[in-house]
Structures are given as C-alpha cells and as structure tokens.
Amino acid sequence: MLIHPLITKTEDLESLCARLAQSEFVAVDTEFMRENTYWPELCLVQIANTEEAAAIDPLAPGIDLTPLYELLTNNEEVLKVFHAGGQDVEIIFNATGRTPHPIFDTQIAMMAISQSEQIGYSNLVEAWLGLTIDKGARFTDWSRRPLTERQIEYAIGDVTHLSKIFPKILKRLIKTDRGAWLNQEMEKLADPENYRNDPTLAWRRIKAAGRNPAVLGRLKAIAEWRELEAQGKNIPRGRIARDETIADIASHPPKAQADLAKVRGLSQGWRDNDIGKRLMATIAKSAPLPDDEMPPRNHRGAPLGKEGALVADLLKLLLKIRAREIDVAARLLTRSDELEQLAAGVRRDLPILEGWRFEIFGKDALELVEGRLAFAVENGRLKMTRVSADSDVFADTPAELDDSAAVGSDDGAETTA
Missing domain, CATH: 3.30.420.10 (Ribonuclease H-like superfamily/Ribonuclease H)
Incomplete structure (x- = not known):
C-alpha cells in the first residue's frame, strides 16, 4: 500500500x-x-x-x-x-x-x-x-x-x-x-x-429525581443557559457547572445570588460575579415544564411489579442463551429496558417484536412471557421447552443448550476471526 x-x-x-x-x-x-x-x-x-x-x-x-x-x-x-x-x-x-x-x-x-x-x-x-x-x-x-x-x-x-x-x-x-x-x-x-446540538434539550441528559414540573422547568432553563455559556466561551460544559450542581440548584433554587456561594460545586465568586447574575436571571425567568414535555413514566406507564421483575429476569436469561447460541451481541438483539417493557405488558412499538429481531429472538421472548416457553434442566444441561397446547406436558425444543450458555457469561467477550 x-x-x-x-x-x-x-x-x-x-x-x-x-x-x-x-x-x-x-x-x-x-x-x-x-x-x-x-x-x-x-x-x-x-x-x-x-x-x-x-x-x-x-x-x-x-x-x-x-x-x-x-x-x-x-x-x-x-x-x-x-x-x-x-x-x-x-x-x-x-x-x-x-x-x-x-x-x-x-x-x-x-x-x-x-x-x-x-x-x-x-x-x-x-x-x-x-x-x-x-x-x-x-x-x-x-x-x-x-x-x-x-x-x-x-x-x-x-x-x-x-x-x-x-x-x-x-x-x-x-x-x-x-x-x-x-x-x-x-x-x-x-x-x-x-449530532444536532439543541441547548433546549440539554436537560434530558441530566439525571433528576421526581417529575415536579417546576423543578424540571428550572432544570431545562439552567441546562440551556449552561450550554450557551459553554458554547460562547468554547469550554467544556462541566467547567461552567457540573450536572449534579445544576440538578441541585433546580431542586433547591437559591433565593438570592449570595446563596450561590453555598451551593456545592460553585466557588465563592458566584455570590457577586456576572455569571452568577446571569444564572439568577435564568432561574427567575424559568417556568414549569409543560405537560407535553414531561418525560415518560417508567416503562411507558406500565408498572413492572415484583412478578414482572421476575419475568424480566427470565427474559434476560433467555437473551443471554440466545446470544450465545447464535454468536451475536445481546445488545444488538435488544436492551434491558425493552425486556422490562415486554414483561410489564407492553406489546406495541417495541423493536423486539418487529422484523428480524422478532424472528430471531422476539418470538421466543413473547412465548416465554405468555407461558408457551419455559426453561428446564436435564442432566445438568439447560434447555428450552415449549408448553404443549393440549396438556401441561413440556415438549423439548429441537436445540439443547449446554450449561455454559447460562452461567459465567462475559457479555464483552471478544472473538477471533
């Protein structure tokens, strides 16, 4: 070359x-x-x-x-x-x-x-x-x-x-x-x-407890302000203030600029400098987050519950088995949050139930959730079984999986060509 x-x-x-x-x-x-x-x-x-x-x-x-x-x-x-x-x-x-x-x-x-x-x-x-x-x-x-x-x-x-x-x-x-x-x-x-950098959406990257519209509205305003300050100075956003700092300010807004000096992560200079003034002005102008911008509730509104959590664990085991069986990264098939949604009863708008993902994994995942597929151990070997439609008898699936498919997995394992 x-x-x-x-x-x-x-x-x-x-x-x-x-x-x-x-x-x-x-x-x-x-x-x-x-x-x-x-x-x-x-x-x-x-x-x-x-x-x-x-x-x-x-x-x-x-x-x-x-x-x-x-x-x-x-x-x-x-x-x-x-x-x-x-x-x-x-x-x-x-x-x-x-x-x-x-x-x-x-x-x-x-x-x-x-x-x-x-x-x-x-x-x-x-x-x-x-x-x-x-x-x-x-x-x-x-x-x-x-x-x-x-x-x-x-x-x-x-x-x-x-x-x-x-x-x-x-x-x-x-x-x-x-x-x-x-x-x-x-x-x-x-x-x-x-890759489009929209400062008005920066707040979505920050972990915030609760769904209080007033708190989230302040968080949105402060996060946008931080992005614009960082862009204007061409410095990393963390140099302005760290995520946990602005989340804390959004949850417990200071009543006066002098109170900024008491906020963990901010220096004493914020009590009377210009950037502190701009932050206080941003907080004062913030408004509660509108209903149409509120983040979705956990699992799209479907509560998982204790039993659902157990089902989700079974789905994750099935995912681990299938990924090893066909030698594919589990993450390409689906993600944990999607399995939890499936366990919680969600059946629409899930990639796992569409296209090739459904044929490779989603079909079996759905059958497991709906009671038509189960796990069994025979002679120390883990295998999948299908529930007979006419009885309570389990029918073995054609492929058996050895116990290495279920335990001691290393999801980040690499392969040689």
Whole structure:
C-alpha cells in the first residue's frame, strides 16, 4: 500500500480525494482534542482504500478541507468505513452540517457476528490481523505541531488496518446472511439528528429525581443557559457547572445570588460575579415544564411489579442463551429496558417484536412471557421447552443448550476471526 507524506496543501488533498472517489470504500479515522474546549478540535484526518493511505493536516495554514468533506458527505457511491465512529461523525457534522453516508461501522458490525458489544480497535486488529498496536502515541497532544513521525505512523495505521479488516468482516456478514441486521443500526449512526446540538434539550441528559414540573422547568432553563455559556466561551460544559450542581440548584433554587456561594460545586465568586447574575436571571425567568414535555413514566406507564421483575429476569436469561447460541451481541438483539417493557405488558412499538429481531429472538421472548416457553434442566444441561397446547406436558425444543450458555457469561467477550 502506498503511504503518502502528510498532506498540508489543498491541491494535494484534491488529487487524493479524486482518486479515492473511484473506490468502493474508504476507511476513515480522526484525531482530535476536546479536553479544554466545548467543540472538539479536529487535528488530523486519516483516510485509506486498499491501495493508498494518507493523513491530512486540518491545522495546516491555508488548507481547504472541502474536497474531503465532499467525498465523505456528498458521494453516495463510496462507502465510508469507521470503527466506533460516533465522535468522528460528530466532528464532520459540526464542520459541514452533514454526516458521512453511506456508512459502515466495524464495531457495530462485530455485534452481528460475535458476542462483542464494544470491541476496541486494538482488539479488533489483533483478532483479525494478528497484530499488536503500539498504543504509545494514542494520548499525545494532536494539536501540537510539528507532528512526529511516530504520531503520523500510528495514526495512518488506524485506517490501513481498517481497510484490510473491513472486507473480512463483510465476507463473514455475507456468509452468515446477517448484513441486513445492520442496516437500521448504520442509518442511526448517520442520522444528523443524533449530532444536532439543541441547548433546549440539554436537560434530558441530566439525571433528576421526581417529575415536579417546576423543578424540571428550572432544570431545562439552567441546562440551556449552561450550554450557551459553554458554547460562547468554547469550554467544556462541566467547567461552567457540573450536572449534579445544576440538578441541585433546580431542586433547591437559591433565593438570592449570595446563596450561590453555598451551593456545592460553585466557588465563592458566584455570590457577586456576572455569571452568577446571569444564572439568577435564568432561574427567575424559568417556568414549569409543560405537560407535553414531561418525560415518560417508567416503562411507558406500565408498572413492572415484583412478578414482572421476575419475568424480566427470565427474559434476560433467555437473551443471554440466545446470544450465545447464535454468536451475536445481546445488545444488538435488544436492551434491558425493552425486556422490562415486554414483561410489564407492553406489546406495541417495541423493536423486539418487529422484523428480524422478532424472528430471531422476539418470538421466543413473547412465548416465554405468555407461558408457551419455559426453561428446564436435564442432566445438568439447560434447555428450552415449549408448553404443549393440549396438556401441561413440556415438549423439548429441537436445540439443547449446554450449561455454559447460562452461567459465567462475559457479555464483552471478544472473538477471533
């Protein structure tokens, strides 16, 4: 594979992107810094196909990244391959207002062909290529110039390895006929709404006890205020105030600015500084949260109860068994909250009861809840049994599961190719 020198000029980037536009896919990765800023600072972009690879310096004087962004967001003929690409996609969205499409994420794909739910990149490379990655340059300051040869070599390795791994994963998906399982997940990753930063919705990310409209209204107002303050200063939102601090203020609003000095997490300066004044003004203007914005009650209004909790536990055991049986990540099939909703009696708008998920797991989950499927132990082996429609006799299902499927599980276990 041809490895280009660090690209620092627009004309070199244009030539590279013109060639890559003829590829079936490109592997993409980014290096960025966000510890001290609100917006992540893009410091390096790596890109490769099966023939060539390059690192692009977004901080080079005068460089225009438009050719790169056009390739990633406007060229529908080239598949963009990432690994755990959520933050990479976020950066591209922040820069362009668009997301890469079509898109493929190898971390998500591994969920369909193994029980790995969040396999790390180094483990992915070791599993598929038998290589050990030198992690020494991983946590360096990518914003400092000049970049060292070691940094560039490490960074380009991320996409050269990925360009070799992707075809192998694709071949496995085709062989197992599970490619269609991932379509919805990949579209979610590419959905611009996942990356649109709406300060008015920031409060939803904060844990708040209770459903008091006045408290939630204050929380919404304060969270929005914090986002705008952080954006204006381009500093992490936690530098303004931590989540638990603003949740505390929303629950126990200070009567005067001087009382801010008594709030845990705020300094004495808040008693008379300008930011404290703006916070107090925000609290004063806040209004109770309207009914149509109130968060849904637990389990969509369906109480789980003690018996329901036991049923949910059985569903989780069934999920563990099925995931091991077909070698797929349990998280791809469903999540715990969805199983709890099923146990609580919810039957509508659950992904587990639709499409391939219903055929692979949801059908059995529904039968378990409705008493047509049960667990049995025979000679120390755990197996599923179906309840006969004509009697109380259990009929064995064709497939028996050994006891390792039920105990000692490691949901994060990785696989080798």
